[in-house]
Amino acid sequence: MWITDRKREITVVMGVMNIEEGASFPAKTTFQVVMCSIIAAVGGLMFGYDIGISGGVTSMDTFLIKFFHHVYEKKHRVHENNYCKFDDQLLQLFTSSLYLAGIFASLTASYLSRRFGRKPIIMSASAFFLCGAILNFFAQELGMLIGGRILLGCGIGFGNQTVPLFISEIAPARIRGRLNLMFQFLITIGILGASYVNFLTSTMKDGWRYSLGGAAVPALILLIGSFFIHETPASLIERGKDEEGKRVLRKIRGLADIELEFNDIKRATEVSNRVKSPFKELFTNLENRPPLVCGTLLQFFQQFTGINVVMFYAPVLFQTMGSGNNASLISTVVTNGVNAVATIIAVAMVDRLGRKFFLVEGATQMTATQISIGALLLQHLHLVGPITSRAVPLIVLILICVYVSGFAWSWGPLGWLVPSEIYPLEVRNAGYFCAVAMNMVCTFVIGQFFLSALCRFRSALFFFFAAMNVIMGLFVIFFLPETKGVPIEDMAEQRWKKHWHWRKYFKQN
Secondary structure: OOOOOOOOOOEEEOOEEEOHHHOEOOOOOOHHHHHHHHHHHHHHHHHHHHHHHHHHHHOOHHHHHHHOHHHHHHHOOOOOOHHHOOOOHHHHHHHHHHHHHHHHHHHHHHHHHHHHOHHHHHHHHHHHHHHHHHHHHOOOOHHHHHHHHHHHHHHHHHHHHHHHHHHHHHOOHHHHHHHHHHHHHHHHHHHHHHHHHHHHHOOOOOHHHHHHHOOHHHHHHHHHHHOOOOOOHHHHHHOOOHHHHHHHHHHHHOOOOOHHHHHHHHHHHHHHHOOOOHHHHHHHOHHHHHHHHHHHHHHHHHHOOOHHHHHHHHHHHHHHOOOOHHHHHHHHHHHHHHHHHHHHHHHHHHHHHOHHHHHHHHHHHHHHHHHHHHHHHHHHOOOOOOOOOOHHHHHHHHHHHHHHHHHHOOHHHHHHHHHHHHOOHHHHHHHHHHHHHHHHHHHHHHHHHHHHHHHHHOOHHHHHHHHHHHHHHHHHHHHOOOOOOOOHHHHHHHOHHHOOOHHHHOOOO
8 A cells, every 4th residue: 555644755766765855865886886786787788689689680691591491582582572571470480589478577577576586586587598599509490599589588578677676776866877777778788789790790601690699698797797796685675684684785885874774675665565466556556557657658659669670670671772781780780889879878968858858859859760761761662673872771871870869868768767767666566567568568569570561561661650759759748747856755746646637546635
């Protein structure tokens, strides 16, 4: 049951406590906190590597010859429909199967992390991902390939559910936002690294094996590093290990006197533990409706910006326009480099300019570029034959870079950050799972059906994503309150209860 009537607000950000009016507890920025956060954020590196590796591998001839020979033949037919060269459900299942597994894995992780702690779930994420990478490297048939993808999905589900939670619980409040966005930044680094690996292996015999097997590198980094991270104090105290929780709290805060923060964690976990069924509370209590709708819709919109079209299938898209294999992979490296650099802007400026500013600006920027790309393809990419103008692929590359930068400093990191800020403690795990699950479902849908949709709707597909960007921009303007600078436990009082639409879900005092 949510308690709103109290004189002293206890602000908990995934277990990290702030005092009334947002003032944080005394804490030093310790080496332990920074290193634990960096190691945990390697989970984002795993996620990003997988996103970036898929499209490059599916465009490699050696990969297609071994597993999808019919797609290889169709790709090289002179008179084949340009938009349909890669339309194959099994080929798309190679990409999307990971995210279907991730949905169930993240649900499992939401329960296990509360019972056993964050650290063992992060270790399990790296172990699953490592096993999946090894199976993909040695794959001899499609079944082994898909099986490896499912194991990778379990690793991604465990990691995406637990890593942001871990970082928020261990970080001091004043640098929590920056450390949390490190997860998204490492996703972009993983995507960039994967695209470069694809470029290096594209001319090698069975180079796809090294691309897929390369996923073992971030998995090993996280697995080894996870032995050196601390369990979060909130998780320890929640499971009755008070003395160990105090010891870890002293170490990560760099202070001897941590009684005030310890007592607030203790009170908050007692309140949280009264809720025996967080999912029931989340869906039946009307006061949880505003964050539930906004948190899940932000992840829905994040995926329907069209970003995964670029991240998964950029090499395929450039080859569709007539670029050679090397040229398409180089273009992908450039695009993903822009993605990584632009994310730094979000890390530096989001706490100054606010969430809504970046979300609306990003939606506007992506709308303009999607319309432009669609118009160019409509005019220049005919059903048969390559684009005759050499300038068009270059212009499309520039437009995609502008598009990716708009996503990277807005809906990319904020799609993860905002859902972590808007839920009350009692339903935070359950609410955050709903956001992660929505991400996985939409990613699965995009991964499974984009190439088929490209075949049927051709350039009109880009106009569809442009329309989605308009809708999500309007949603942010009218329905999402600004969360910058608002203590999480005070979110209902300061934002939801004062919002023109969401206030109707609250009892007015």
